[in-house]
Amino acid sequence: MIYNFNAGPSILPREVFQQASAAVLNFNDTGLSILELGHRTPEFTAVMEEARGLVKELMLLDDEHEVLFLHGGASTQFMQVPMNLLDGKESASYTDTDVWGHKAIAEAKLFGKVEVVCSSREKNYCYIPKDFAVPNDSKYLHITTNNTIYGTQWQAIPHTSNSLVADMSSDIFSRVLDFNKFDLIYAGAQKNMGPAGVNLVVVNKNVLGKVKRAIPTIMDYRNHVKEKSMLNTPPVFAVYVCMLTLRWLKALGGIPAIEKLNVAKARLLYNEIDRNSLFVGTVEVEDRSLMNVCFVMHDPSLEPAFMQYAKSLGIVGIAGHRTTGGFRASIYNAMPASSVQVLVGAMQKFEEMN
Numbered sequence: 001m002i003y004n005f006n007a008g009p010s011i012l013p014r015e016v017f018q019q020a021s022a023a024v025l026n027f028n029d030t031g032l033s034i035l036e037l038g039h040r041t042p043e044f045t046a047v048m049e050e051a052r053g054l055v056k057e058l059m060l061l062d063d064e065h066e067v068l069f070l071h072g073g074a075s076t077q078f079m080q081v082p083m084n085l086l087d088g089k090e091s092a093s094y095t096d097t098d099v100w101g102h103k104a105i106a107e108a109k110l111f112g113k114v115e116v117v118c119s120s121r122e123k124n125y126c127y128i129p130k131d132f133a134v135p136n137d138s139k140y141l142h143i144t145t146n147n148t149i150y151g152t153q154w155q156a157i158p159h160t161s162n163s164l165v166a167d168m169s170s171d172i173f174s175r176v177l178d179f180n181k182f183d184l185i186y187a188g189a190q191k192n193m194g195p196a197g198v199n200l201v202v203v204n205k206n207v208l209g210k211v212k213r214a215i216p217t218i219m220d221y222r223n224h225v226k227e228k229s230m231l232n233t234p235p236v237f238a239v240y241v242c243m244l245t246l247r248w249l250k251a252l253g254g255i256p257a258i259e260k261l262n263v264a265k266a267r268l269l270y271n272e273i274d275r276n277s278l279f280v281g282t283v284e285v286e287d288r289s290l291m292n293v294c295f296v297m298h299d300p301s302l303e304p305a306f307m308q309y310a311k312s313l314g315i316v317g318i319a320g321h322r323t324t325g326g327f328r329a330s331i332y333n334a335m336p337a338s339s340v341q342v343l344v345g346a347m348q349k350f351e352e353m354n
């Protein structure tokens with residue numbers, strides 16, 4: 001048995017892998033592989049529509065919000081968002097709470113002015129800043145809801161009258177939020193939703209069409225909205241697997257149900273980190289992420305031995321990001337509590353052995 005704690009691409013539900021593999025050989029008894037099915041066929045159109053419908057249903061979106069599945073990763077959205085929402089002379093506010101937000105800032109600067117309203121960069125992104133002001137004339141405020149690399153998470157949506165834009169790549173569908181409060185949400189699929197290669201974009205259609213620049217056809221959200229996310233060939237397989245994962249989530253009871261499980265899983269692991277004399281968490285307790293749990297050892301010289309021990313038990317993917325070291329256990333939606341328990345057991349056993 002392998003316990004996969006990878007940060008992304010990451011674990012998906014076992015049954016999704018089984019259904020996706022079956023569809024590669026014979027999709028819905030068509031005798032065709034999902035990989036060779038035309039994207040304009042009624043069969044694939046139904047997949048796209050079900051996927052978009054499930055997003056609306058699970059996130060309780062109102063009719064102003066449109067759901068798109070677009071090519072690329074979240075990094076594509078770093079530039080597509082300001083290209084569509086920000087004119088050259090206008091400014092947007094960004095929060096610098098992680099490496100990804102930092103990269104989003106650099107891209108936005110190509111399209112307009114950027115106000116960095118807060119930053120925890122000098123403290124190695126170990127907390128979420130609480131006191132900051134957003135200028136009234138900022139076109140939007142951009143946040144990264146979960147800090148995948150350092151393991152912090154906005155516990156609540158910041159209070160602001162500004163339009164809100166969020167990168168939710170690593171905590172999409174993991175907890176209940178008022179998603180209608182956001183004018184734009186984007187997420188690369190490969191952390192909590194599906195395979196790499198597709199982005200989920202949720203956009204309030206009222207914020208589109210306000211910038212003066214010419215936008216390349218494929219970059220303009222309005223064209224994708226008009227064509228129901230079928231402007232060109234979508235990443236069909238990736239969309240299909242997302243749809244299967246969303247079906248799985250719905251059957252489980254939707255976002256409120258998965259949030260309960262995620263809270264329980266995170267508590268299990270953080271409690272052990274806090275109890276165990278060998279390990280220590282790396283971020284402010286109040287800002288701890290439900291998805292990416294980062295920790296180190298009091299004695300760093302023991303880290304390779306723990307890594308080796310964990311590996312011998314089938315635990316993979318717990319190495320910290322190449323920029324942070326230590327450990328990071330990603331416990332996304334598809335990770336069962338029983339797997340987290342295996343990691344906790346390994347930490348306890350290792351404490352006895354040392």
Ligand SMILES: *Cc1c(COP(=O)(O)O)cnc(C)c1O
Nearest residue numbers: 073074075100148167169170188
């Ligand atoms: C992984 C990640 C990204 C980058 O996604 P790509 O698909 O590699 O472009 C951006 N933002 C967050 C929060 C992430 O976790």
